[in-house]
Amino acid sequence: MEPQTQQLTEDGGNNNEAGSSRQSITRWTPTNDQLIILNDLYYNKGVRSPSNEQIQMIRFQLRQYGKIEGKNVFYWFQNHKARERQQMKKFTSDGHVPMQSSGLVGNGNGTNWKPEDQYMNMNNKYSNISNIGQGVSSAPASAYSAGMIAINGQMGNYGGYGSMDMQKSFRVST
Amino acid sequence: MEPQTQQLTEDGGNNNEAGSSRQSITRWTPTNDQLIILNDLYYNKGVRSPSNEQIQMIRFQLRQYGKIEGKNVFYWFQNHKARERQQMKKFTSDGHVPMQSSGLVGNGNGTNWKPEDQYMNMNNKYSNISNIGQGVSSAPASAYSAGMIAINGQMGNYGGYGSMDMQKSFRVST
DNA sequence: GTGATATGAATGAAAG
């Protein structure tokens, strides 16, 4: 009834948690585009518990749409998976579960993902797929232009060669 | 939150009746009887975070008074506990906390930190790096290629090395 | 009708 105007915590860099030894007072809020990618990875690509490397790549991909850190990606997948499972057990829908339409996921190891078209039902939020960060592709991105990240887009045969220097650890509050 | 001044729906009766599709799409509103039971469980029985099975039992019990699902019970306890703490935190030592805490559960924390470094153990097993795409299939039992992961699965080239020895360290403990 | 408040629902972050 009323667009809640999701306050996209756009990048912009106003976020700040360093210095504060408190609990994170800055909570990452995924943008619509980020959610789309994350859900695509989760449901269509079968990503469940990405490794560190994968997290970094995903982060890099999502960064174009807003500020994001590795831990955000990590927590997102962890929560998403846990809650999907929780929903199955705890909220055993006697009626229905007003969340994602998951359900098949029987894979628990990632041994091999069975490609299957499943559309996530992002009926939750409002489609605000707009030019959120039009031109956000800042400079730092070019430094890592290894071109081997094919998370969502198409990638012919560039063959990156991936000895890039990725951050090895993202720590919160040094 | 105020004291349990059950100001619930003044309709007193049951605006939520099982089978009534009246407000099924709206959020659950506990009936008076349900609130009595819930509060009894909370204050007299000391229930704070019921397990899945407990939730189901509670749900079953409450169901005779109105439509209810497991998540409603779950969220009720979550919110009730969180908000009780929230108020307690607000009146840290005012001496007048409008709540009838019975003091069960002996919860003494609230501001208790654990001065301990928590290193998340991202145990990447030796093999079986969940490959997310159907294109990259790592060697079964040789070296684990974690350098580059084609999340899309459209990679025509396989990556070399990346940083394999990453140790993600969430140093989050305050 | 509008705003304040109570509270159900959701989820990021973190602890266990």
Place this chain on the structure above:
DNA sequence: CTTTCATTCATATCAC
């Protein structure tokens, strides 16, 4: 991975 905490969004109800 499971469970809990904290913060925030969303909405029903009440006060005006």
